[in-house]
Amino acid sequence: MSKAKAADLLAWYDVHARDLPWRVPPGSNLTPDPYRIWLSEVMLQQTTVAAVKDYFTRFTTLWPTVTDLAAAEDARVMGEWAGLGYYARARNLLKCARVVANDLGGVFPDTEEGLRTLPGIGPYTAAAIAAIAHERQAVVMDGNVERVMARLHDIHTPLPAAKPELKAEAAALTPALRPGDYAQAVMDLGATICTPRSPACGICPWRTPCAARVAGTAAELPKKTPKKAKPVRLGIAYLGRTPDGGWLLERRPDRGLLGGMLGWPGTDWAEATPNDTPPLPADWRDAGAEARHTFTHFHLRLALRVAVIDPAQIPTDRAFEVLPPATFRPSDLPTVMRKAFDLARTAMETLPD
Template sequence: MQTESAPFSPPITSATAAPAQAALLAWYDRHARALPWRIGPADRARGVMPDPYRVWLSEVMLQQTTVAAAGRYFHAFTRAWPRVEALAAAPREAVLEAWAGLGYYARARNLHACAGVVAAEHGGRFPETEDGLRALPGIGAYTAAAIAAIAFDRPAAVVDGNIERVMARLFAETEPLPGVKPRLRAHAAALTPAQRPGDHAQALMDLGATICTPRRPACALCPLRPGCAAHAAGIAGELPARAPKLARPVRHGHVWAALDGQGAVWVVRRPPSGLLGGMLALPSSDWTAAPGPDPLPPVPGAWEAIGEVRHVFTHFALRLTVHRARIDPLPGPGRERAAAADAMPTVFAKALRLIG
């Protein structure tokens, strides 16, 4: 893989932004990743416009997960609901179950709510401006900028984790994250071109994912190397700096797996709001800061503790003691029966795998 040197010198300023933009887009035209939701630069140059629905769906899925993990879910969602109106008309429970495993389930609830607003109040068309997009449920500053830039070619400053890393190195910002975020965003905004802003944003994403990686960045292949202040100072691999992480608190709880004679498992639906709201789950206790005596199980039975599962959420780690019993028939009305781990959040899928 070869890249040309652009005629600018570190650090990049407003006077040298144009050559940096041109070098980055020339690199993207040759090396853009083929992604299921992306219109590549060659098609885009021929006038093919991205589908805002697919851009929105992918950006929500890509928050806190990888491209590889999001791809499978993206294909499943677009097969089941190829247009925003179809997603809006789907039962929310079906959307939540299709989302199971992606985590951050409030996003799935907001996804369904947003689809409903776009279908009912906007005739199935997403707003084209950042302000209009931010008025929709679940769309924050980053997602609004990404949709505006990628779907509508608006000159919006898109700043995800990859782009933060590129900006921190390009401008040798040594202040730790998260305090430096406003400056990184300002740098990204100053570098955003009026022409091809969507391709520019995706080029920065690809650069961070494939060249300007967290460890051992491939500076020799980077189209922005001539203007990179961190590379010039020999500190690219040290940036972005991060503030020391606080210890994540641990919570404790219990989960009960009741099986009938056919191997079906008793599942319940969690309350509609709160963590994992509206998702199918195994019955569980409250999650407390300290372990306590075993609580009463949800139904009488010959319960046995068979092990522990551990799971990490954004703000805490969870340890669940798993109890198993044969209950036949499974508890009655208002309850659901299912054995499929892929219809549940990961923490409960782990418990199901433990019972075999």
């Protein structure tokens, strides 16, 4: 029965596979590139396909091979990553590229075990690369696959407790032939047919064997343990402009949120109201706006201050950088910092030169 299910899904995939820039279409004579599979899977962590497409195209245009990426400047890569979020992924991306390029001759390992020794590659990414790029019989589990398995087998154990059971069911279905296409087929099924809301059961290739469809429970699966409410943290960001139009930025420490990224100097982010402590003396004014952003574990509310600053007053004991107008690109900033810039722009226009 498992072989029949896999065959039915692969037949569906051969006709309905999504056209994605990192994917080799089914039936193609092309060989999947492990570098492109790895890059796409890292970008897709916690991020939608629609958001990733342009980033992937830009990265592979700038750095067509893992060796090219390994040789890139950190700041350039972090700038191009800006907006994708979860910036630890970008730091690990560079670490991994440099290990592959410098220690492995530019060749990715072809097993899950070997791939998991690389920086930033966990069980899911290792399985995806092994299956899609190397045709290993690896079990690829993401949110789409979990949802499909929960419905196919009518599993009501809530996530995350259900993960081992769902993986066991997925493993039983994974075929030895075309495991890469099969892994992508299950993900496509979850993304386009077996969707979180209003699944299109009538056109699903697994309509007949789906236990949840028979039981009428498909729409309520998978069940999830309720999440705790996210706390709100407060902070202040200081947007300083020099008389010649340059901008005062600070590179954040490598570890922690937005690690290694340039952003506006500011206070710590805490649940208590922060002290208004500017990074240098200036006529700081309230921008009359608040940048709001949601991270994985908390909501951030960032008050904004603006001023024209004297470069001679900039302290030398912090990682400050002044970017002239010709090189300052708001698009290189993390999303929350770009929000702050967009909101404070009007207030900045009223500042004296």
